[in-house]
Amino acid sequence: MSFSNIFLIVSVLVAVSYGKTVTVINKHSTALVITVDGVDYTVASKGLVALEQTDEWSGSITAVPLDAEILDGPKTKVEFSLNTLGDSYSISLVDGFNLPVKVVPNGSTNCRAPVCAANILALCPIANQVINSTGTVVACQNSPTLFSAVCPLAVVDETSIGVPSCTTATSYLVLFL
Ligand SMILES: *[C@@H]1O[C@H](CO)[C@@H](O)[C@H](O)[C@H]1NC(C)=O
Numbered sequence: 715m716s717f718s719n720i721f722l723i724v725s726v727l728v729a730v731s732y733g734k735t736v737t738v739i740n741k742h743s744t745a746l747v748i749t750v751d752g753v754d755y756t757v758a759s760k761g762l763v764a765l766e767q768t769d770e771w772s773g774s775i776t777a778v779p780l781d782a783e784i785l786d787g788p789k790t791k792v793e794f795s796l797n798t799l800g801d802s803y804s805i806s807l808v809d810g811f812n813l814p815v816k817v818v819p820n821g822s823t824n825c826r827a828p829v830c831a832a833n834i835l836a837l838c839p840i841a842n843q844v845i846n847s848t849g850t851v852v853a854c855q856n857s858p859t860l861f862s863a864v865c866p867l868a869v870v871d872e873t874s875i876g877v878p879s880c881t882t883a884t885s886y887l888v889l890f891l
């Protein structure tokens with residue numbers, strides 16, 4: 715085997731073992747502005763954005779419909795804390811809810827896949843609704859009792875516990891529904 719072949723193989727191994735891909739998929743019916751650590755990605759319905767993160771990445775992901783009138787309202791938040799000893803991730807409704815979401819660890823059989831798919835906008839108490847100028851409920855806030863009842867796998871207040879560490883996932887999918 716030539717030196718250049720060995721070098722190539724080593725390079726490929728390093729590239730494969732470094733970091734993890736977090737793929738954010740728009741399963742929503744309209745285009746979304748997906749925000750990852752403050753950077754916006756406009757993603758068409760059925761589209762995706764694949765982000766290469768380091769093994770030590772900590773960050774958060776939110777989304778809002780591209781045509782939303784209220785861009786700075788409460789949002790469902792997905793939080794990650796990657797670590798070579800084990801990754802933590804959660805769906806947080808601490809700031810409120812605007813879109814259903816699911817997190818799927820890929821390449822693992824024993825890591826949890828938190829989901830919050832309930833139609834919280836339809837269930838939201840009037841006092842906690844965020845309504846746009848045409849009268850549609852676009853977000854729900856300050857409703858931890860409702861949130862934990864319909865999305866028991868989500869973190870709803872500062873005291874609730876996120877999912878335990880995941881050591882076997884090779885990549886993650888985040889699906890906004
Ligand atoms: C209010 O929200 C609904 C649902 O997202 C949207 O279809 C409608 O266009 C919004 N209204 C305005 C004025 O943006």
Ligand SMILES: *[C@@H]1O[C@H](CO)[C@@H](O)[C@H](O)[C@H]1NC(C)=O
Pocket residue numbers: 735737820821884885886887
């Ligand atoms: C899921 O993991 C497998 C095996 O590591 C990989 O081949 C595939 O590309 C991954 N899929 C996504 C969407 O990341």
